[in-house]
Amino acid sequence: MDKTIGLACNISTGKLDANQAVSGGEYPFFTCAEFPDQIDHFAYDDDVVLVAGNNARGNFHVSRYKGKFNAYQRTYILTAKEGFNIDYVYYALKLELKRLREKSQGSQTKFLTMPILTGIHFRDITGDEQTEIANVLSVIDQKIELNNRINAELEAMAKTLYDYWFVQFDFPDDSPQGQGKPYKTSGGKMVYNPTLKREIPEGWSDGIISDVIGKVPQAMKVLAKEFQDNGKVPVIDQSQSYICGFTDDETATIQPESAHVIFGDHTRAVKLVNFDYARGADGTQVLVAKSDKVPSYLLYQIVSDIDLSSYGYARHYKFLKESKCVIPRAEVSQRYQNTVKHWHEKIRDNIFQNYELERLRDWLLPMLMNGQVTVGEAS
Known part of the structure; x- marks a missing residue:
């Protein structure tokens, strides 16, 4: 006879609002996103499985963690009862992701209710x-x-x-x-640059990002609904996942000469891509280095170092292109x-x-x- 998650685990939920994340915080803060944020205080110190209680697409992410952490109020926190292995519980839940999606409730945001979670069966x-x-x-x-x-x-x-x-x-x-x-x-000559408002090495100059990037390769953009779990060409988009899916449409392939920098117009995610790939749609910006003074791997690091967080939710690419940068020899x-x-x-x-x-x-x-x-x- 099968067992259920409700019989195998003690289950509670987090207490915090999602907006209480602290950038650079010491502890992971589990929300309903795929990856945890950070926070500067913890409320739990245990060996747990964490399950996202809601998700717009019904993808209820399951995480495994041991140590100090905090959690959003719609995140379920599971500890194993005696006789049950917490890792086994974790893998049992991973297997049920598709079924959870089918059973989720709610018309806009999908919800995983406590009865659904506790009723999940696994082999005894x-x-x-x-x-x-x-x-x-x-x-x-x-x-x-x-x-x-x-x-x-x-x-x-x-x-x-x-x-x-x-x-x-x-x-x-x-x-x-x-x-x-x-x-x-060691005393190398430095020269004050009024644009950057700082001293830079003699022979270096200033510019903006749009000065050092070139024309984006022409290629079809792959829509999110067309992503495959497997395929010939990896798809890179603006999400936090490095590879978001695959496509078998080889006409969408982009071949970087060295590497390309992907910038998320909404997410501000920055990725370096040094292999053949296809471009995701909706805010996936491709930056191609055109100057030997700012080659691709340096461009990636410069863009990664630019802080655009003060603009909030916006189209960030226009601000990125106008961002100042140093131009080395x-x-x-x-x-x-x-x-x-x-x-x-x-x-x-x-x-x-x-x-x-x-x-x-x-x-x-x-x-x-x-x-x-x-x-x-x-x-």
């Missing part, structure tokens, strides 16, 4: 069997998480180098006088490009490896949970 197996199944799936998720941490470290390295060279101006000075020492720290820019290119290629490889791992996990998930495949067969 022993605690040891639950642990075995959860362990197989967790190994895959742990590799995905490791790749994500590696990517975050590589992104941080590229940002640190950018700050050191193009904000603090301590790039290696290869002139006979500099002998490879940090430019500004080409040899410094190219040296940065050559250094970080390998890091971003590793990031790309990890992203696609994670996609394959997610496919494997999602293929195994229903068979393990339904008993079609045993743990011995899966491993």
